[in-house]
Amino acid sequence: MYYDLKETDSLAHSTAVQVSREIGRRIVSGNYKPGDLIEDEMSLSERFSVSRSVVRDAVKILVGKGLLEVRRGIGTRVQERTKWGLLDNDVLAWHLSSPPDREFLRQLMEVRLIIEPKAARWACEHGRDKQLAEIEIAQTRMEEEQSSIEDFVIADALFHRAIFRASNNEIMRAMEGLIFSALLSSIRLTNKDPRKNKESILFHRKVADAIIQRDADKAEARMESLLGDAGHRLKKQINTPKK
Amino acid sequence: MYYDLKETDSLAHSTAVQVSREIGRRIVSGNYKPGDLIEDEMSLSERFSVSRSVVRDAVKILVGKGLLEVRRGIGTRVQERTKWGLLDNDVLAWHLSSPPDREFLRQLMEVRLIIEPKAARWACEHGRDKQLAEIEIAQTRMEEEQSSIEDFVIADALFHRAIFRASNNEIMRAMEGLIFSALLSSIRLTNKDPRKNKESILFHRKVADAIIQRDADKAEARMESLLGDAGHRLKKQINTPKK
DNA sequence: ATTTTTTAAACATCATATGATTATAATTGT
DNA sequence: ACAATTATAATCATATGATGTTTAAAAAAT
Numbered sequence: 001m002y003y004d005l006k007e008t009d010s011l012a013h014s015t016a017v018q019v020s021r022e023i024g025r026r027i028v029s030g031n032y033k034p035g036d037l038i039e040d041e042m043s044l045s046e047r048f049s050v051s052r053s054v055v056r057d058a059v060k061i062l063v064g065k066g067l068l069e070v071r072r073g074i075g076t077r078v079q080e081r082t083k084w085g086l087l088d089n090d091v092l093a094w095h096l097s098s099p100p101d102r103e104f105l106r107q108l109m110e111v112r113l114i115i116e117p118k119a120a121r122w123a124c125e126h127g128r129d130k131q132l133a134e135i136e137i138a139q140t141r142m143e144e145e146q147s148s149i150e151d152f153v154i155a156d157a158l159f160h161r162a163i164f165r166a167s168n169n170e171i172m173r174a175m176e177g178l179i180f181s182a183l184l185s186s187i188r189l190t191n192k193d194p195r196k197n198k199e200s201i202l203f204h205r206k207v208a209d210a211i212i213q214r215d216a217d218k219a220e221a222r223m224e225s226l227l228g229d230a231g232h233r234l235k236k237q238i239n240t241p242k243k
Numbered sequence: 244m245y246y247d248l249k250e251t252d253s254l255a256h257s258t259a260v261q262v263s264r265e266i267g268r269r270i271v272s273g274n275y276k277p278g279d280l281i282e283d284e285m286s287l288s289e290r291f292s293v294s295r296s297v298v299r300d301a302v303k304i305l306v307g308k309g310l311l312e313v314r315r316g317i318g319t320r321v322q323e324r325t326k327w328g329l330l331d332n333d334v335l336a337w338h339l340s341s342p343p344d345r346e347f348l349r350q351l352m353e354v355r356l357i358i359e360p361k362a363a364r365w366a367c368e369h370g371r372d373k374q375l376a377e378i379e380i381a382q383t384r385m386e387e388e389q390s391s392i393e394d395f396v397i398a399d400a401l402f403h404r405a406i407f408r409a410s411n412n413e414i415m416r417a418m419e420g421l422i423f424s425a426l427l428s429s430i431r432l433t434n435k436d437p438r439k440n441k442e443s444i445l446f447h448r449k450v451a452d453a454i455i456q457r458d459a460d461k462a463e464a465r466m467e468s469l470l471g472d473a474g475h476r477l478k479k480q481i482n483t484p485k486k
Numbered sequence: 487a488t489t490t491t492t493t494a495a496a497c498a499t500c501a502t503a504t505g506a507t508t509a510t511a512a513t514t515g516t
Numbered sequence: 517a518c519a520a521t522t523a524t525a526a527t528c529a530t531a532t533g534a535t536g537t538t539t540a541a542a543a544a545a546t
Contacts, residue, residue: 014313014529016303040496051531053296056497060259060300064307064333070257072497073539086417087330090307104413110365111414118357170347171354171421174329178414257498283527294500299528315528316508 016057019048021094023058027067027078028091029098037075038068065091089177096181100189108182109234113227115175116160119167120207120223124216127166132212135162139208143201149193157183159204163211163223186234203229259300262291264337266301270310270321271334272341280318281311308334332420339424343432351425352477356470358418359403362410363450363466367459370409375455378405382451386444392436400426402447406454406466429477446472 023044026032039047044055059076062068066085070076085091095104123132138159145152160179164172203226210219266287269275282290287298302319305311309328313319328334338347366375381402388395403422407415446469453461 016529017306020307042496051529053299053530053532056296057299057303057529060303061307063260064263064304064331066332070497071539072537073495075496081413082416084417085328085331086413088307088328089309107412107414110412114357114361122353169350169353170324170329171350173325174327259498285527294498296499296501300498313528314508315506316526318527 015050016054016061019044019050019054019058020061021090022048024062024065024067024090025094025097027062028094032078034078034080037077040075067091087175087177092177092181096184096188100185102189105182105185105189105234108178108185109227109231112178112182113224113231115172115178116163116227117220117223119163119169119172120211120219121216122169122172123163123166123211124214124219126168127211127214128168131162131166131168132214135159135166135208135211138162139204142204149187153183153187156204159208163207166211186230190234197233200226200230258293259297259304262287262293262297262301263304264333265291267305267308267310267333268337268340270305271337275321277321277323280320283318310334330418330420335420335424339427339431343428345432348425348428348432348477351421351428352470352474355421355425356467356474358415358421359406359470360463360466362406362412362415363454363462364459365412365415366406366409366454367457367462369411370454370457371411374405374409374411375457378402378409378451378454381405382447385447392430396426396430399447402451406450409454429473433477440476443469443473 023032023038032038038044041052041055041059045052048055059068059070063070065088066079066083068076069079069083095101123135138155138161142152142155142159145155157180160183161176164176164179167173203222207219207222207226210222266275266281275281281287284295284298284302288295291298302311302313306313308331309322309326311319312322312326338344366378381398381404385395385398385402388398400423403426404419407419407422410416446465450462450465450469453465
């Protein structure tokens with residue numbers, strides 16, 4: 001419930017989108033399980049106090065994201081996880097309002113570890129000056145952010161996002177959502193104040209510097225270190241059951 | 244119009260999904276441009292000979308994929324490309340019914356080149372025996388396929404998909420659609436009979452063997468060669484304007 | 487026990503009406 | 517003339533009710 005940034009910002013107001021978010025969260029959080037039939041349109045419209053039209057709009061959104069399958073005469077059922085559009089920004093965001101899933105997070109980090117170093121490289125090779133400046137801005141903001149944990153993590157995410165954007169690869173850009181999901185999940189899971197970790201900020205500084213200097217090799221290597229370090233600390237935290 | 248595999252297979256019948264595909268294609272193919280207002284619900288419902296409800300369902304699907312933004316009082320406008328869920332399987336598939344975009348394809352290959360070698364590695368490390376068997380099956384099918392170009396390319400795609408699946412990483416799996424899009428686009432662009440390329444089949448054979456033997460290092464390296472080779476030939480083709 | 491028929495549940499589509507929001511045009515005040 | 521205000525038309529949002537189609541399951545017939 002805490003971290004509720006982005007998501008389909010356009011139209012975050014419309015009731016249909018709200019309902020789709022509500023249902024989407026229940027699906028992602030395992031409240032509705034794959035294969036399950038969810039309630040019929042009438043029940044849903046009563047439960048959310050909206051008309052059937054709204055329910056249908058909401059369901060259509062989720063069908064588009066691969067979370068639901070509707071068959072007339074049968075009902076609406078939750079798709080198998082393999083059908084889900086896991087890279088959809090909303091779907092990723094919904095993961096944040098569910099109990100953090102360690103295995104999912106591990107896989108997320110695994111992918112980040114191969115994606116982001118290349119993003120850093122491409123930022124050096126194809127990034128426009130203005131885009132690199134954005135990276136520096138995000139870095140500074142992260143170094144200076146002391147007010148809240150949340151703001152710090154968001155600054156962190158913006159840093160990584162700036163790199164994705166500077167890579168000037170559309171496919172890469174489409175993965176931006178991964179970062180927010182991974183970072184916020186990781187914070188919630190480890191429950192540690194990331195501002196305390198001066199070492200991490202140093203890692204970021206080094207990456208930023210390399211990119212600004214357009215030293216692709218260095219940037220790639222340093223991003224690997226950064227993520228490797230984060231992943232390592234994360235793993236330690238995770239494998240040590242908190243209580 | 245040729246290559247029309249997968250897409251939201253569930254419910255490919257419902258009119259709403261058909262209409263969403265039609266509009267989606269127009270957007271992806273640049274027929275409707277980002278920032279443009281598309282026709283209002285009434286006109287669309289007349290154009291497609293369906294009711295407004297169906298149009299609204301269709302539009303909702305596209306809103307969910309980030310292609311459209313609806314604002315009451317204004318209309319429905321096409322989102323900026325950066326908002327698109329480019330990794331959505333439908334969106335990728337719609338690219339296939341548009342004139343191939345060289346730059347998009349280049350970026351796709353760029354990403355494949357960093358993703359797939361790791362997928363091959365993880366297949367070795369985490370793949371279940373049955374999943375590896377699937378890879379071998381796909382490989383055999385590719386070697387034996389001689390009937391049509393299309394079938395051959397599909398066999399090729401299934402080979403790569405089998406590897407993604409064997410990686411047992413959900414995020415990775417969610418990228419399956421990339422393969423189909425990349426392979427089919429590439430064929431349409433170069434307009435060359437891939438069956439003729441015995442060398443390519445050999446590359447695939449080597450990758451498959453390495454994975455079956457669960458030799459992660461070899462698998463990763465060989466997948467790099469495979470994609471590097473493909474990318475290289477593709478580049479040559481592309482940069483040589485046909486006619 | 488098997489096949490056929492009927493029925494009820496559920497979604498698909500259509501049609502219509504009303505409310506809310508927005509941009510634009512018309513009006514008014516100065 | 518210019519600015520501020522107001523009215524209007526366009527467009528989507530939501531609600532409601534009716535009818536059609538599909539499916540699964542119950543009932544009936546053989």
